[in-house]
Amino acid sequence: MRAGIWLSWVVLVGLAVGCAGRQDLETPDHEAIYDMPLEEMWPFVREYFTEAHLPYREDRGSLVLETEWKQEFGGSKIAGYWHRYMVIGKRETPTKSKLWIIRITKSVNKALSLPGRELDWGIGRGLGGNPDDRNTGAPGDPSSTSSGAYGVSIEDAEDRLAFPVGENAFYVDSGQGTRDLTMEWRVFRGIMPRLAKQQQEASAEPQVAMAPGATEAPAFTECGQAILGLKRLAKPGGVLLLGELHGTKEVPRFLAQSVCQLVTAGMPVTVGLELPVENEERIATFLQSQGGEVDWLKLMEAPFWRSPYPDGRGSEAVANMLEQLRQLRTQGLDVAVFVYDHPKLAGQPREDALTKTVLAQVKAKPQRFHLVLSGNVHPRTKKGLPWNRQYKPMGYLLKDQLDHVTALDMAYDSGTAWVCAADAQGRALDCGVKEARGKDNGDRFFVHTWNSTNDEGYHGVFYVGHVTASEPAISKGLGNPGAAPASSP
16 A cells, blocks of 8 residues: 555656656746655654755744855855845645745845834934943043943944844844745755655656766755746847846845856856946956955056046946956856956947957857847847937847847936936036835746837846945955945045
8 A cells, every 4th residue: 555655756856757757947836745754754854954065943843944144156255145034844744745945134224124114213323321421432542431332333243243143143124034935946956865765756846957077066056036037038149138237236146146046057148247348357367366354455456447437337236246247266166357448448349349249159069058138239139229210229230140139227226326417517527325216016026028029128037135335345444354444525
């Protein structure tokens, strides 16, 4: 009797995993069901999280475990986002079970904080003690109060409290949780081969895209919450053009997360950045480096980062994105980057040069997927601009020479961006934090395509939520890692 049940279970597993195989590059829309009792399945859940290097605590009485916090991009010191999972075993029937996995995300930069959390409701900013004695000096300073504590203000303690240390490091300022079906299916595929003992029939987690020469790749890399709609656009030889508003924190993070999620699903990715071609070797060297102070200095000494008109492409967020891509490469994942801007040209000659550079990269490596980021004029796949009906954008030129070109415009909720725009007299560029007006479509990153292109030649949008300005990297001290950030002008 038991053997008959086991055979039925193996057949069901094969069907379930076969169906799941078609979901490898997309967010699942249904639950993963284990055709065995919860108590028999649970030990394999423990093994999966142990081997994925996700330490956890377990409530053995109720079959619930909770992982420790794990930072995005494999431990980058600048990512600023942490995730943990709460895994809950559920009985579907006496002989079937499932997992609910809740992803909890928190950030030290308060990007997820509730409205009003930043308000200061008090009349004093000191911490503790007699209000008359507050703000009289720093701890240990002779001018401070006798206890050495009352002189510590909110501003004094900001740096000390800003970075998470240990379990109690996260406060209520920033956090969100959601059920993660992608992770549920990742665990399902990871442990089903052992449960079914049929490695050929029960497909494991898709193989990651390993970089040439890499001897191993991580069993698990934290890539943030799955970007809806992204993976179905990824194909060898495909080109995804992302038209952005320069100068936000969110677009570089969207791109880094996209790369991470694609390469860990088995798709090698090449990123194209609208930075001067003169920086190609410098950026390649940084991506292959250990990311030390000297490596950062060599990267940031290029004139591009010190432009008198920093338009957002040389922002702190872009520099951090390069660090995140370097982290992925360090783990043995197949990530490549090229730059393609020709700033000495203008108008149609520049557009032609952009196209030629991108086209050469795509044709040289047709087995890779190319993510190309630029200002939102260049990706358009239709001829003409309001001020020049004969203008041929890069996207328009590329689509005639490549089979798979998709252009997405940036969509976002209102916020701010670092923008260079003509001043009131129209005589000079004024660069700084500007208001950006958008439409609220929630907090989660997603990609959405339409049935046909719009008037600008876009196939759809990529949505990044509320946007926040990112200042030039040099002004934040990234030209000299370890040094105190430069004061804002």
